[in-house]
Amino acid sequence: MIVSAFLKSLFRRRGRTLLALAGIAISAALLLDMTMLASGLTVSFGELLGASGYTLRVTPKGILPFDSDAAIENGDQVARRIAAVAGVRSVAPVLGAQFRMVRGDSAGEPLFTVGIDPASEFLYRLTGGRHPGPGEVIVSVPLANDAGLKPGDRVALAGDLDVSLGRARATRTYRVSGVGDFLYNYAGEHSLAMTLADVRAATGRGSDVSLFGVATAPGVDDAAVAKRIGAAVPEVSAYSTRELMAEMDKRLLYFRQLATILGSVAMVVTALLVATIITIGVRERFGEIATLRAIGVRGRRVLLAVVTEGLTLAGVGCLLGLPMGLWMAGRLDRILLGFPGIPARMTFFAWEPRRVALAMGIVIAIGAIAGCIPGLGAVRAPLGQALREEAE
Amino acid sequence: MMAAALALALAQAPPPQTAAVADARLPGVLIDRRLAEAVPLRVGDTVRVRALAGRGAPVPFVVAGVFEREADPNRISRNEMELRFHLPDLEALVPQKDRVDRFAVVLEPGANPDSAARWIEGAAFGTRAYGSAALASESSATFRVISRFHDAIGIVTILASAIFLLCVMIIRVDERRRDMAMLRLIGVSRSTVFRAVVLEAVAISLAGSAAGAAVGLVAARIVNAHYAAVYDTTLRFALVTPRIVLTAAALGLALGVGAGALAAWRVVAVPPQKLGER
Secondary structure, three states, rough: HHHHHHHHHHHHHHHHHHHHHHHHEEEHHHHHHHHHHHHHHHHHHHHHHOOOOOOEEEEEEOOOOOOOOOOOOOHHHHHHHHHHHOOOOEEEEEEEEEEEEOOOOEEEEEEEEEEEEEHOOOOOEEEEEOOOOOEEEEEEEEHHHHHOOOOOOOEEEEEEOOOOEEEEEEEEEEEEEEEEOOOOOOOOEEEEEEEEHEEEEEEOOOOOOEEEEEEEOOOOHHHHHHHHHHHHOOOEEEEEEEHHHHHHHOOHHHHHHHHHHHHHHHHHHHHHHHHHHHHHHHOOOHHHHHHHOOOOOHHHHHHHHHHHHHHHHHHHHHHHHHHHEEEEHHHHHHHHOOOOOOOOOOOOOOOHHHHHHHHHHHHHHHHHHHHHHHHHHHHHHHHHHHHHHHOO | OEOOOEEEEEOOOOOOOOOOHHHOOOOOOEEEHHHHOOOOOOOEEEEEEOOOOOOOOOEEEEEEEEEEOOOOHHHHHHHHOOEEOOHHHHHHOOOOOOOOEEEEHHHHHHHOHHHHHHHHHHHOOOOOOOOOHHHHHHOOOOHHHHHHHHHHHHHHHHHHHHHHHHHOOOOOOOHHHHHHHHHOOOOOOOOHHHHHHHHHHHHHHHHHHHHHHHHHHHHHHHOOOHHHHHOOEEEEEOOOOOHHHHHHHHHHHHHHHHHHHHHHHHOEEEEEEEHHOO
16 A cells, blocks of 8 residues: 555646656667667677578688788689598688679779689578579679679679779679678678679689588588698688677677667766656655655665665566667667678667667666665654654 | 888797897888787887798898887778888789788879869779879768768767756756745746746756866876876877867757746746646
């Protein structure tokens, strides 16, 4: 009864309660967003890396995938050595290069092109047509749309430009075998995929490979396989998804720390807001509380009622803040995906139920703690003095 | 003027030699101060360098100097250590010959950068020429995104602050409803009560803004010191300028006036006889 009487006081001061709830909801939404941002890109990156089942990346010693022009020499032989490592299920070679689409005398913008083995490919999903054979090419969806290409069309591609003569060099005509949704492309990126042999032939990089994607056998620890590959093939670096995520984390340190700072500010604002509302509410009802104590109601019950009031404010604020936070996350994500080179499939805000529950739990706990302080003050105040003050 | 960039690896063996035994005929290399401290290396030491993209054996160079890298926000996320070579020395290390990443071009006084850029693009097929402003705009895409993100977070923060301030003002005014009723009953006009409440809100918001500016200054120092240590850079990540302080104070003032006016309206709109009711 005491608890419900205290909760009813929230309805008595409707305007004030609604404002407090709005404040808590915004703070909770900000905290939720910062919680999602703190790990969002890393988690999303990890999911994207493992989306195709190729969870390891093998690169030239000491560099990250496509971080430099460096390549693994004798790629075919290295692929065989990697495939022989225990726990390796499949090895997919990739060679990166730049091609230009040639139309008449002019060559267009550079197109990022990957040479792949169609039998073990992990960079795109076919949306139409089939995987490329010799002399064939897969075009990305945006390129197909913008250039009006479809399976069966022919395109002239140049692997090099002759700056002094002012024309494309090593131009060859390829048949479009399919249209692909490239997993790691940024929004609207124009790119191509063709057979490894075709890219090597066009660029003169005889046996080079930029990186390998490696799929491990079911139940095998990726990190252990990465270590074994590093030991068996010393001229390469093997990264597990976890290691690449850690590297991503390093590069996005700024966002993680910004999220921590803003999340902490949101928590402080919530605590201040709840504490202010409850403190003043308790202060206003000092006389009522003193009277309740005078007629024998235990201090513990009064304290419980005050804490419940704080919990209710924070809990309802959280409930309101949750959809608001998700809406804000969507808007902020759209802004942040404008970063140059960020794959369109990634998200800066990952929904991780455990972390979200923790963030909301923190807000509710803050509400309870914020209610404790004025509650304790009210039940510990000398009864006679409290009654006299109220009478005055 | 030409520039080229490539990732390089320091060979593990043999170890760097001292200046006394360094071969004066060896080509020179400039070493990033952070790399010099990490290895460690001094001017006159000999290092063996191999390009990650190269196929040859490591080539010896003598450390001709140590340089401090420019504080460039574009490179802060990767924060790689750098070496600087004479162009022919670097070219000898990498597989691609007669190739540069970019040229920096100084124009004659009065020359039009745009027409020069178009002429260069026409003369050198496949190249793109940018004026300084266009280059700055192209390379600042990342920071434009970050700036938009900060703006969005700023709007949320302002909204939360406005609600907080309004809440505080309403509570403060509600607390004194009986005093307000008394004032009204002894003849103090509505407008005087209204102004008093608004002035109080303005005072609170100005005091809050001053305290916020002080906290902001301290926080900016902590943030800059932290990131300077993390990235080993002289870049400043947080800036508190007089303009920013004034903008924040003006915003605080506007919020204070708004919150005060709303809170005051709640009081002056009620007849004084009813203000004292519980």
